Amino acid sequence: MNKLFGSLVGSAACTVQLELRPSGAAAATAGSQPTVSLKNKRDEMETMPLFCSKDTISGEVKVTPIPGKRADHQGIRVQLLGEVELASERGHPHQFLSLVRDLAPPGDLTTQASLPFEFGSVEMQYESYRGSQAQVRYLLRVTVSRGMGQSVVKDHAFWVRNPQPTPAAGPPIKMEVGIEDCLHIEFEYERGAYHMQDTVLGRIHFLLVRIKLKHMELEIRRRETSGAGSAAKSESETVAKYEIMDGAPVRGESIPIRLSLRPYDLSPSYANVFNKFSVRYFINLVLVDEEDRRYFKQQEITLYRREEEEEVPPPAARLPRRMVSLPPASGPTSPSASAAAAMAHTMGPASFPAAAPANGGAAPAASPLDSSPLGAGPRPASQAGLAAAEGHLMPSGSGGNGSSSAAAAAAAAAAADAGEDAPLLAGQQPAPAAASSSLGDGSAA
Structure with a gap:
């Protein structure tokens, strides 16, 4: 059992507690009832048990008289209520769900009474909601009836969320x-x-x-x-x-x-x-x-x-696209590789193929940025290729050295091989509008 609520009732000279049992689905998976943390009107975090429609809500109400005193009553009952309350009608909620279970007949209490209850497969069609104009709330209300207007009423709120079917995918x-x-x-x-x-x-x-x-x-x-x-x-x-x-x-x-x-x-x-x-x-x-x-x-x-x-887990962490791996700091470098690197530095990687590495080693990855010969800081080696790799659309006539379409196709193929998403809407033309x-x-x- 998960003890969630408790309150001291001074006028009734007794303590009223409510313990919830996990619903069938929660007991089969987590073993305890899920909870949700929400902000109330005072911006304070509060924790409530979480249910969904067709869940069975069950538990136990414990009424304990204060030692040395006797608590007489005219009956004990628990209600499950669903209410909609508008800001313009505050204090006058509209009930759309009301279920009642009588727990004890009239009598008096000298020792603690444990009273089980159960609401089976409750249909809760509306989700819980808190807004500026309206709110939807669900609660368990325990009432210890007493004469002379001294009835004890305690509300214990819980939260409801209902999954919905995925709607049909429409056009953009x-x-x-x-x-x-x-x-x-x-x-x-x-x-x-x-x-x-x-x-x-x-x-x-x-x-x-x-x-x-x-x-x-x-x-x-x-x-x-x-x-x-x-x-x-x-x-x-x-x-x-x-x-x-x-x-x-x-x-x-x-x-x-x-x-x-x-x-x-x-x-x-x-x-x-x-x-x-x-x-x-x-x-x-x-x-x-x-x-x-x-x-x-x-x-x-x-x-x-x-x-x-059904929620898809977040993708695994990966390096940003601008973070490239550096070549090894040590190891022999052939003259042909040095010449190829110098020519690629001058002409851009899109216009000169990479030379074969010496000793059968793997060729180092080329950086998308190269240094300006005037010392003005890094500049794009190929604007069209870099833009295609980052998912941007370039204006017409703005390609770098070499063919911009070929660079974009190569970037898209590299992204596909690496398991990345294709550039967003790259290459699409705006559709003419009628008005x-x-x-x-x-x-x-």
Whole structure:
């Protein structure tokens, strides 16, 4: 048994404790009931037992009178309740789940009474949720009934999370927006549905830039809507903010997007919880010019919670792409290898093949950077090859020495051999849009 709750009831002259037993699934895997740590309204961390729908919730209620005193009562019972409470109706929750178990008939207590209870396969269709406009909570309420308005009521909360089926993979989200004759951009997101541990991938392509932009950022915004019709009230909050560009872009430039959802406090999207409230999420693209004017465009996404055992473990740690291995400090070096290295230093590795190593040894890896003959610091040996290796799109006509397409193909083949992901959206052309819409312009997104 896992002792989780305890409280001292002075007026009843007794102590009430509740012990939970692990559910069937938890007992078969971990042997104890899982818990979750959450922040309350006072920004303090609290730990609660974690359940999901169709779990069996069982345990034991212990009522112990204070030594030397007798505790009389008119019955002891435990309730399992599910409630939705709106901020506009605080103190008046709406119950969508109510189960009752009578534990003891009227009588009195002189020694400790252990009263087992069980709620089998409870259907808890809504997840627990805490927001600014609404909350969904589940609790076990123990009531020791007494006369003269002296009944003892103690609530013990627990948390519920329900995994959802993975939605069908839809097409990528593509849209071309802008301000006429000033700014035209095309943004693209990989898909429209993500789970809690997912990563948002995409790109921003600038088709026309005639205003001086300072930076660009990506936001995840949560919008809660409570009520219905004319009484509906919405409130938005920014739960994640990530800067993806610093500086003025040029026409034809593409900015890659890679935003991980794992570090942020998110919940699934809720369409209509007990006909009381809904929760929606948006990706908000914000551009800020040199006069601090904000241009933004929102795109709704769907968040869902998938099975814990289906979660993909994080990839193994690997060296950054710019960190290259150095050649051995000792060992004979043939004149042909030295000459090849000097010529590659002058002409770039893309225009001169590597010489065969002496004594049958392995050739050292070539660095993507070489030193400038003018002493200006490191510079790219092949701009097209380096850009393809890092997953960037180069403007037309910006290739280095040699063929840029050949360097990009070689970089992609090397990445495939190393087991790395292919460069994001490399080589794709922006799809023409049927119509353009203007970005919002205001002081806040």
